[in-house]
Amino acid sequence: MIELRHIQKTFDGGASYAVFDTSLTIARGELLALIGESGSGKTTTLKMINRLEEPTAGQVLVAGRDVLEQNLQELRRNIGYVFQGAGLFPHHNVARNIAAVPELLGWSKEVIEARSREVCALVGLPYDDYALRIPSELSGGQQQRIGVARALAARPDVLLMDEPFGALDPITRAGLQEEFRRIQQELQLTVVLVTHDITEAMLMADRIAVMQGGELIQVGTASELLNHPAHDYVTQLMEMPRRRAERLERVMRAAE
């Protein structure tokens, strides 16, 4: 569904690369987690998929067609994007934020409202309570969830999500992760999920892509990465959950 062919991105004319020679294929209905240190090029990679950034070199295909050959606006309207930090329109209330893409696609008012109710329920925020609220009246986590609802509203086949659950409390986050994974599988959505959280990646993703310093150092299922790490960083990353679990257990035992 999405294919990256040797894409590169430099912001300084080649002195350094935000993304360097990266190739990756994401199948239809697959959820791929993109994980890596801060500044490793995750957001840049994601943006190159819907042409928010243009690759300096390489090719991006979505649904088998080079994105450069597709109508830019159409391409973007058919790809849901959850921005790192929500990116809601501050001058529109929740209802209008969610309705943004469906409106562009010319859906009728009734259809838009019905769909908005669905996606709001999905992210756990009752439409009737939130529709008329404005972004500045929402908490960071609520804004993030509205950002997810907005990305889902127009029923896109492809979703690009940049740390969509980062600002949520652990319980809400766990609930949302499960719920999202359920509908993703049900609707066969193709998803690239950027995250810092290896547990999230392991629990949700079909495959995990690990980036470091702009390069893709390994791609595979959680068990592949656990059993055959190709890189020290991958080893460290994959051990994290277990190490933490052990430490937690010690803390909990001491507390008993």
Next chain:
Amino acid sequence: MNPVLREQLLLLPEYLQGHLALTFAALGAGIAVSVPLGIIASRSPRIRHPLLATVSLIQTVPGLAILALVVAMLGGQIGFLPAFIALTLYSMLPIMRNTVSGLEGVPADVVEAARGIGLSPRQRLWKVELPLALPVIVAGIRTAAVWTVGMATLSTLVGASSFGNYIFIGIQTRNLTAVTVGSLAAAGLAILLDTLIGSLQWIAERRAIGVGLRELRRALVLSISLTVAFAVALLVTLKPAPKPDFVVGGKPFTEQYILASVLADRLTAAGFIVDQNIGMGSDVIFDAIGAGTVDLYVEYSGTIWGSYMRREGNPGREEITDITQAFVRERGLNPVGLAGFQNRYALAMRRDRAEELGIVSVQDLAPLAGILSAGGDLEFFGRSEWKRLQSLYNLDFAQELTFDAALMYTAVEAGQVDVISAYSTDGRVAAYDLVLLEDPRQALLSYDAMLLASSAAAQDPRVAAALAPVLGAIGDEAMREANKMVDVEGRPVSEAVAYLQAIIDKSK
């Protein structure tokens, strides 16, 4: 009601309409031009710098100079158009600058989100960037509105009526009531507009953070009712003025106001519809009569000789009238004749001081000049007449001080200076008991009052008939007395006009 105040308030509708029309037209044009330019500038850094620099440059030119330049560029056209253009130019900076900074202030992540969900550049502009930049843009419009209301008062000087008419005519005729009415009216209008646009700004600010229109009902009602009030004011005052047959012009000082009224009344009595357009500068009015936008005014032979012809020397009174009349005729203007008096420069002293020193003429002054101080108006010491005076009489004063004309008279009266460059028909000459010193060597030019007409006016025999009684009828004494009534005694211009009309009628 105080008759002077009443006389002024009767003029309010006309001036209000002029002021409102100018302000709204210029502000509207300013917005229509500056917002799109600001949008373009914010898109392209290469255009932004030169564009903003140009507009800032316009802003640094004094308002009066902009007006004069626009009049010159329009080939001497006066009235609404040049004032409108100048005001529009002036309103551009705050609007354009705020448009640019408003658009630049839209958070980058919001713009990126707009791109990311698939808004086209145009949709981005209209749905996201402009609504978010609007509070800043409206703030710029608010600044521009207050500036425009203020600067519109200057348009009086290029012949567009506004509250400035009150102020300029008031200053020149020492009519404090008029100055006060004009200033309060302009200030009131500025405050009103500021409030109106301020409420729109408030609404735009709320809208930009997503507050619904329903919650903004009170502010909306306020701004809509203010707007309606403005519209009503415009309509009420917008009685379709009959198109005048002729326009009588005048420069901005008392004598000209009186004479313009005298001439206008004569033409009105002859059955013409006449407009008065008073307060234009010398160059503006001379061009205007050539262009036919003013039909009649009183010019002075010495002014034509020195300022327009730039001639040096003094061939004598008759020569100067002949030569200057021939000159204006060549320029396509039509000299109707002389009024009778001349308003020339003359050195003047307090009578007691002159007698004490035994001074009758400039000749007597020369040997004593080393212990005397002289006061001149703003331009006197820069004129060639002053240089001629110095060289012909070997004059060298201990001190030369420059004053505003009004202060110059106060200074000689108070003994701060001994000699001043008085105007021969100035009412204050008599009021302060000054003597005009004789000028046997004819250093100072003659300034015969000359009626100049446009071709349209000159071709109409009824105009000539209406003006005939005026020619030669107003002597130095009469003019000085009329000026004194206004300048010294503080009586309304209309009384001085009546006084002169009586003299003209008697001389028939």
